[in-house]
Amino acid sequence: MLRNSETGFGLVTIVLHWTIALLIFALVLSGFVMQRVEIDPAPQFTLYQWHKSFGFTALGLALLRATWWLVEHNPSPLPSLCPLERRASRVTHDTLTVLAIAVPLAGWAVASTSTLDIPSFYFNVMVIPHLPLAKSEASEDFWTSVHALLAYVTLALAAIHAAAALYHHFMRRDAVLTRMLGSGAPSSGMGVRGAQKRNDTVVGRK
C-alpha cells in the first residue's frame, strides 16, 4: 500500500509526486509574479517570504523523493511502452528528480548571496541559515539567473511530461496516468477497457 509494487506506485511515491508537482507549479507562478509583475512592494515582500518557505518545503520533499527513489524499487514500465518511450520517460523522470532539488538549491543560493541579507524565516517559525556563500551583487545576479533558468526549464519539462501523461491517458488509453493516481494498477497495458472504466471513476473522485 505505502510501497511500490512490481506493477504500481505505492502511496508514498504518489503523494510525494503530486505534492511536489503542485508545489513546483505554485512556486513558478509565485516566482514569476513577484519578479515580473508590477505589484505593490508590501505584498511583494510577503510573497517572497512565502516563496522561500514553500520552496524549502519543496526541497525537503524532493530530497525525500530522491532518497525514496534510490532505496525503493520502481515498478517496471508498462508493457505498452516501446523502448524509445521507456528511455525518454526514464530520462525525463531522472532529470525532473534532479531539477526538483537543483531549483530550490539555487533559490537558496540567491537568498544566501543577496546583499540584502534577508533571513529565511521558515513559515515564521524557524530561521534557516544562509548557505556559506560570499554575498555580492555579482553572485546574487548569477544565482538569480541560474535559479530562473532552471525553474523555467523545469516548468517546460514538466509540461512535456504532463502532456505525455495526458496523451497516454486519452489517446493511448493505457494506465500510465492512472497508476500515478493510485488506481489498483492492472498488471499489463492490455485489457485496457475494463481497467479504464474502473480508473475513470477514481479520476472522477479526485
Next chain:
Amino acid sequence: MMVTINSALKATVCVACVFATPAANAQAPALTDAAGSYRITSPSSIQFSIGQVGGGGGIAGNFAKFSGGFRIDGANIERSSVEFTLYPESVRARERRIEDFLRSSAVFDAANFQTVTFRSTSVRQTGPDTATVEGALTARGKTRKERFAVTLTDWDRRSISFTIRGSIRRSPYGMDVGTPIYSNVVQFDMKITGRRR
C-alpha cells in the same frame, strides 16, 4: 559619543539649577542663559535601526533631510517644547534597494506623505541632564502619542546638543511590512544640535 566633560557639566548644571537654589552654583551659567529658541542645525543626525530575527545586521539608516526647532523655557523647563519634521524621501540605507523600499508604499509612502512630524506636548525632567519628551508623532497620516528620552550632551552660549532616543512601534502607522522577520520596534537615535535663532 565624546562630549567634552566640561561643557556637558556646565550644561548639566544649567538645567539642574532650575531646581537647585541659585546660590548653590553662583558661577554656573544660569538657565536663563540656555533659555531661548533654537533651530536644529548640523551636525545633527537622525538614525534608526530595526533588529532582525536570528540576530544579524537588521535594517539601519538615517534621514539626510530634516528640520525643526525647540524652545527652552527659562522659567520652567517643563514648559519647553520641540518640534521636528523629517523627509522620508531623504532616507539613506546601506543600499539603494533598501532605500527605495523604505520610500515606497510599503513603508513611508513618501509620494503621498512627504513628511514625518513630531510635536511635543510635554517635557518632564528625569535627572540632572535628562528629560522625557512626549508628543504627537505623525507618519503616513496617522498620529500617535510617542515618548523620547533626551540627554543633554553639550552646551555653549550659542548652541546646545542632545541625544534623543526612542523605540517606536511601526505597526500602528501601517508600516508593519516585514514583521516578524524584522522587528516591529524601530530604535531611533538622534543627535540634535540647536543653534540660537
